Amino acid sequence: MNPSASGWINKHFPKAILFSEKKYSAEAFYENLRATGFIYANSVSTLTYQNEKVLVDLTTEEITKINLFDSLVVTYYASSENPTKQDCLEKIVAFYKLLEKQNNSFFKISLFKSSSEEKLEKILQHRIQTNENLVQKNFSNLITNALLYIDVLAFQHYLETEEDPFAYSQRLEALFTNTVLLAFEEKGMKNNYEKLILRLLQNSLRYTKITSTLSTFEELNFSTLQSYSEKKYLLDLACITVFSDEELEENELLFLKKLGKALSFSEKIVTEAIDNMVFFLKKHKSQITYFSYSNAVKHFYKNTHRMVRVLILRNKKRLITELSESKELVVLLSKSTRTELNEIEKQKVKSQLLDICKSVPSLAIFILPGGSVLLPILIKFIPQLLPSAFNENKIE
Structure with missing residues (x-):
């Protein structure tokens, strides 16, 4: 299966359904997805392919694309009483049409592709990319959007409420970005890794812009986050932000504990989030972009x-x-x-x-x-x- 060639969704779909039928809880699914690196914006494996020989033939961009698709399919099957393949694909395409309603170039995808599969293949390719220009992508390999899990959360919200997902995504992105930038402020001198992550974050934004005026921690309204996945994603983003230099200083640890408390998480859950993040980064250091950016x-x-x-x-x-x-x-x-x-x-x-x-x-x-x-x-x-x-x- 080649995720960069036309027709990959049809070939891959049975695998996604098999994983969906395992009926994971929201918490268990999130933990499985995090283990692939998707949550950390560094996909090194997938939910549906555990065979390392298969993964060797895939690029980071393709692995990320599979993880995004699988996450959307799992979300649909968990929310639908009578799920079908065609309805699943149509629901995802309809969701993205609403999400991208302000993007004129996006609608060119709908004009020239007839089937839902063809449209969705183009949509996913468009979504996983950052806003960097081609030259920057070639040299930095920052080819995947760091905030892709917001798509999954927004799709779940869309299926549950049938509301326009644009406002929800915009609100979530603004809250997450502000929190991550506050985590950055806990650092002293910014090294090249932190600057690179900041640039990746900036080029991943779809609905908001990074400004010099941030809300204070006390001004942020974390009560708008209701689900376990929303809260856990924000905590994991903050963890990987403060640990980007492979060090966790006292003030950074205090910030994470403060954030955990604001999200109604115990210190044990915060500690587990930190431990999982450290384990993942150390295990896959050689595969992660910003750790190999010195030259x-x-x-x-x-x-x-x-x-x-x-x-x-x-x-x-x-x-x-x-x-x-x-x-x-x-x-x-x-x-x-x-x-x-x-x-x-x-x-x-x-x-x-x-x-x-x-x-x-x-x-x-x-x-x-x-x-x-x-x-x-x-x-x-x-x-x-x-x-x-x-x-x-x-x-x-």
């Missing part, structure tokens, strides 16, 4: 490296077929694993690889202007596809 060029290469790997794995059969018809290229590639190619041989490899990329639509990125700079990464991965007889350096 923009290195970070860009790392992300590109992963993208090329995903492309190769998804087109493995087609690539092997094309390579088998180009014996000279296979010989040169296998030779490159043992010794340096001369300039003429390198040029042949480049030319023949580009010809192969032309025959595989998904690899069109390599034949675009500037795409040839990615060829060394492509060359690095291709020997792994070749029969073992060609790869003398392979260790069994």
Whole structure:
């Protein structure tokens, strides 16, 4: 299943239903979703795919997209007496139409896509992205919206009340943003990590803007948060905000306890929230964006490296077929694993690889202007596809 290609919702939907039928309580579902990293804006796994081999072939953006879709489906099935696939998809599309009513570009999705599945695929792609421009996304990899769980909460509110979800989302976003910024004020000097998180938060906002004038903690109306999930999400956002530098100072801990009390949580629940957050961040540190942001060029290469790997794995059969018809290229590639190619041989490899990329639509990125700079990464991965007889350096 490829979440970046058309038709993925139809193929994936049975998996989402299977998870929905487990009938988790609101608390248990939230804890499961948090364990994937979705709540922390760093999805590293999904609710429906526990197989690590499946996840290796997915980008962070695709994993986030699956988690958002699964969360919406689970919410629908938990709220409906006679749920059906078609009604589920139509309800989600109708919800987003109301939520995005002030976004003119959003309605282009509805105009050119006929089925609910097609519309929803485009909607989810639009929702998971931040408001950064393309260049910034390429270099920072801040490609997913940090406040996506608000969509899930708003959808639940919409199903329960049938009210316009826009006002609810706007209110929730404003309260959450103000609280997170107050948590930031508990820090002394802001390092690059905190600045990056602040930028991610700012580029995730849909309905409000960050201003220099904040409400004080006492002025915030936490009583508007009624459900366990609303309160727990705010607490978890605050936890990951203050711990972004991998330290929890005394004043930051006091702030979290103060917030927990305002949300009617015991100190035990606050401590558990902190422990869960610390465990997740430490376990998945290497996969989390802001912990690897010290060198923009290195970070860009790392992300590109992963993208090329995903492309190769998804087109493995087609690539092997094309390579088998180009014996000279296979010989040169296998030779490159043992010794340096001369300039003429390198040029042949480049030319023949580009010809192969032309025959595989998904690899069109390599034949675009500037795409040839990615060829060394492509060359690095291709020997792994070749029969073992060609790869003398392979260790069994």
